[in-house]
Amino acid sequence: MSTQVTAATQLSTVGVEELEETPRPRSRRPGPRKPLGRLVLNICAFIVVVASVFPVYWMVNMSLTPSNKIISRTPSLIPLEFTFQNYVTAWTREAAPGQTDFPHALMTSSIVTGGVILVTLLFAFLAAVAVARFHFKGRVGFIVAVLIVQMIPGEAMMFTIYGMIDDWRLMNTMLGLGIVYVAAVVPFTIWTLRGFVSGVPADLEEAAMIDGCTKSQAFWKVTFPLLAPGLVSTGIFAFIQSWNEFTMALLLMKGYNLTLPTWLNSFQSATSATNWGAVMAGSTLIAIPVVIFFLIVQGRMTGGLVSGAVKG
Structure with missing residues (x-):
């Protein structure tokens, strides 16, 4: 019995010595901070x-x-x-005969911009879904055409656009200006939404169809909520582009149908000094709707991201 106890004691002693001799892995310490780089x-x-x-x-x-x-x-x-007199001057400034004032320019810009956002999102959304979800003949050519159109600056086609709108008898109309804005914004919107649609796995729709949904129900209940942030982002782009555009509005609109950027240009006169205080006040009034729109849509975009992550 004593021999067994002694042998066990020796084995335990040898095991302890081996454990002590075995090098322990060093714990990773956080590297030194670099305050200068930060x-x-x-x-x-x-x-x-x-x-x-x-x-x-x-x-x-x-x-x-x-x-x-x-x-x-x-x-x-x-x-x-x-x-605050500059704001009063900008808002109540009496327009020259045949020219517009701020309230009417605000209404013109709001109608044109709202119509451009709705039409652009509708067409771009359908085109993005078709390009990302379906494989049809001419798909690659369509994508390349969208990229090429997007690369061409609008100023390079000013005379062509002017002649086309004039032939359609849409000069100095909100419809003609809206068509030009939609044509300018749609290519970028299609390309952006295509990335959002491609980022949503098609397996989600297939799983919903297995659970009993039809193909349309699976798309609207599963895929569409995940695409809401993309629609909001592209809607912001369409809003800013249409609201702040100046060149085409100056080319196609005149008289009493000016938009806000072209209305602001009417403060300059060759016979009198420019009222820079009123110009700055008008610029601030033009920027306020953009800020309000972004603040409203930003919360919806964040909510759509969280909602889509939970539903997915």
């Missing part, structure tokens, strides 16, 4: 933010500054003597 990145980010925000701030600052202070040689970064 500081440089923060400085670069701050410079980018200031360069992006300062023009907007300066526009709002000048819109609240009296006219006699705007042309001063020492402009102030903070409007110490601010006034």
Whole structure:
């Protein structure tokens, strides 16, 4: 019995010695932080933010500054003597005979932009689903054509567009301007939505069809909610492009049917000094709907992303 105990003790001692001699794996320690690199990145980010925000701030600052202070040689970064008269002037400015005023220009831009968003999303959504989900003859050629059309600048086709709209008797009409905007925005929207549709696996629809849904029900109940963020993103692009477009609106619209960017251009006159305070106030009024639209749609886009992830 004592011999067995001694042997067991020796074995345990040898095992402990082997464990002690076996090198233990070193724990990974977090690498040293690089405060200098992070500081440089923060400085670069701050410079980018200031360069992006300062023009907007300066526009709002000048819109609240009296006219006699705007042309001063020492402009102030903070409007110490601010006034809202520039906004009153921009809103109630009496248009020249045959020209538009701000309320009518706002209505024209709103109607054209709203129509462009609806028509663009409808056509682009159907085309993106067809390109991403179906394999038909001429599919690759259609995608290449979309890319080529997107690369051509609109200014290169100004005379062609002018002649075509004039032949259709749509000059100086919201319908003619809306057709031009839709043609300009649809290619990019199709290409963007195609990526969203391709990112949604077709297996989700097949699983829904196994559970008893028809093909259309599976698409609208499973795939479409996942595509909502893409529709919102492309809708924002279509809104900004249509709302801020100037060249085609200046070419096709005149008189009482001006949009907001072309209405703002009417402040310049060859016979009188430009009221820069009213111009800055008008620019701020034009930018406010864009900010409001983005704030409303941003929450919907985030909600669509979360909802799509849960449903998927």
